[in-house]
Amino acid sequence: MRYVFAFLPTFLLVGVLNAQALNYLGIRVGAEGVYQGWEYDSTYNSFSGSTAGSSTAAETLQVNQEFTYSGNLGRGILRKRYLSGFNNDTTVYVDTVYEVGGDMRRLMIVGTDSNATLGIFFKKLDVLAIKTPLTVGDVWTLGVAGTSVAAEVDGDGDYSLLDTLLFLLDTVKVLSMGTLTVPAGTFDSVYTIHVAVRGKLWSSSAYNQTGSSSESWSDTLIRDYYVFWRPGVGLVKDSMYQYVEFTPFFVTVRVFKWSVNEMVYHSVPVDVSERDFTDHGGITLSGNLLILKEDGVVHDPSGRVVFRGEGSVRLSRGVYFVVEGRRVYRVLIR
Numbered sequence: 001m002r003y004v005f006a007f008l009p010t011f012l013l014v015g016v017l018n019a020q021a022l023n024y025l026g027i028r029v030g031a032e033g034v035y036q037g038w039e040y041d042s043t044y045n046s047f048s049g050s051t052a053g054s055s056t057a058a059e060t061l062q063v064n065q066e067f068t069y070s071g072n073l074g075r076g077i078l079r080k081r082y083l084s085g086f087n088n089d090t091t092v093y094v095d096t097v098y099e100v101g102g103d104m105r106r107l108m109i110v111g112t113d114s115n116a117t118l119g120i121f122f123k124k125l126d127v128l129a130i131k132t133p134l135t136v137g138d139v140w141t142l143g144v145a146g147t148s149v150a151a152e153v154d155g156d157g158d159y160s161l162l163d164t165l166l167f168l169l170d171t172v173k174v175l176s177m178g179t180l181t182v183p184a185g186t187f188d189s190v191y192t193i194h195v196a197v198r199g200k201l202w203s204s205s206a207y208n209q210t211g212s213s214s215e216s217w218s219d220t221l222i223r224d225y226y227v228f229w230r231p232g233v234g235l236v237k238d239s240m241y242q243y244v245e246f247t248p249f250f251v252t253v254r255v256f257k258w259s260v261n262e263m264v265y266h267s268v269p270v271d272v273s274e275r276d277f278t279d280h281g282g283i284t285l286s287g288n289l290l291i292l293k294e295d296g297v298v299h300d301p302s303g304r305v306v307f308r309g310e311g312s313v314r315l316s317r318g319v320y321f322v323v324e325g326r327r328v329y330r331v332l333i334r
Contacts, residue, residue: 021099021132026234027075030267031063033234036183037261039083046252055083059261061235065094074098093122097129104130108142111151115159123151128172134191134231136177142170142195156205164202165221171196180228182237184263187230195225206248215248237262283322288315288333296324298331 022028035058042052058081065076077095096107106129114121127142150162172195180190199221206216221244228237239260246253284291290298291312298307299321306320307313315333322329 021102021104021130022073022075022097024132024231025104025130026230026232027063027077027097027104029063029066029075031234032265032267033061033263034265035059035061035235035261036264037259039257039259041255041257043256044252044254055085057084057259057261058082069096069098072098072100091120093120096124102132103128104132110149110165111153111163113151113159113162115152115157123149125149130172130193130229132231134174134177134193134229136174136191138174140172142172142197144197145170152204154201154203154205156203156208158204158208161204161207163204165199166201167197167199169196169198180230180236182262182264184236184266187233187236190228190230190236193227193229195223195227197221197223197225201244203246206246210248212248217246219245219247233266235263283324283329285331288317289313290315290320290322290331292322292324294324296322298322 037057037059038054039057040052040054042050044050060078060080062078063075064078067074067076075097077097079091079093079095081091093109095109098105106127107124108127108129110123110125112120113123125142125144125147127144128140129142131138131140144167146167148164148166150164152159153163153165172193175192175194177189177191179186179188181187201218201221202213202216203218204216207213210216221242223240223242226239227235230236237260240258242255242257244255246255283293283296289312290307292298292307292310295310296308297305298313298315300306300318306315315331317333320331320333322331
């Protein structure tokens with residue numbers, strides 16, 4: 001019996017629509033991130049032995065939408081994910097996040113409730129994802145404990161008999177803050193957030209093999225998810241460990257899954273003008289004089305390069321884009 005869970009919370013983005021929480025977290029329209037990592041899963045069956053498999057993973061995140069959701073500012077994150085060895089395992093969907101005061105809520109992907117002739121429709125839960133500003137020691141809950149969801153989560157592809165995921169406990173805690181090095185570079189002020197979910201799973205695959213509804217419930221489901229988040233940048237790294245155990249008719253089945261993803265590229269657009277901006281990172285703006293403290297490239301809206309390197313350049317009125325390292329600034333000269 002092999003179970004592949006499509007439970008994929010990845011924390012990739014106020015009555016007044018001021019983007020307080022989303023901008024603080026770095027979830028700005030136009031932000032992009034590219035991640036690489038691996039997934040490993042294994043199944044132990046006390047009757048038939050163990051099986052294991054592994055895949056490399058690639059994922060892209062792009063904040064590409066802004067809208068009003070339930071009267072609050074919302075943004076959409078286009079996610080694309082590919083696992084090696086599975087030609088049909090590319091997933092593409094929009095992850096919706098929105099803010100209420102200083103909190104970021106998220107429509108969390110739990111599984112799929114219909115393949116709609118291979119169109120795939122995801123099941124989503126509205127959860128309290130992140131409280132801002134991030135503070136070491138802060139604790140809150142996603143808000144799903146005590147609820148159940150019917151969706152295809154065990155990987156058997158049976159939409160005629162959906163699985164049931166029962167949440168018994170959910171806790172989120174900011175564990176620490178420090179420096180983290182990933183392929184995209186070294187980031188300071190990175191917060192480590194631990195998301196712990198405990199519950200039980202009723203599996204249609206187990207039911208089809210045992211014919212017993214009661215034997216199809218797992219004894220336990222444990223999911224520990226670690227998010228490494230840099231305010232102003234976004235998700236830098238994540239890792240997940242999941243464990244599910246069944247004992248149908250005295251046969252023990254244990255299913256493990258691990259995954260790690262690290263950022264390899266990142267770009268965040270930043271709007272600046274001479275009225276609200278004097279110094280930001282490696283660039284300084286004074287009137288129409290733009291000063292680059294590090295190597296960079298200045299483009300006009302048509303894409304033409306108007307300056308390259310370090311130093312200063314005087315710009316005419318208009319909009320310019322400055323590429324400095326892995327960040328992109330939108331500069332407005334009035």
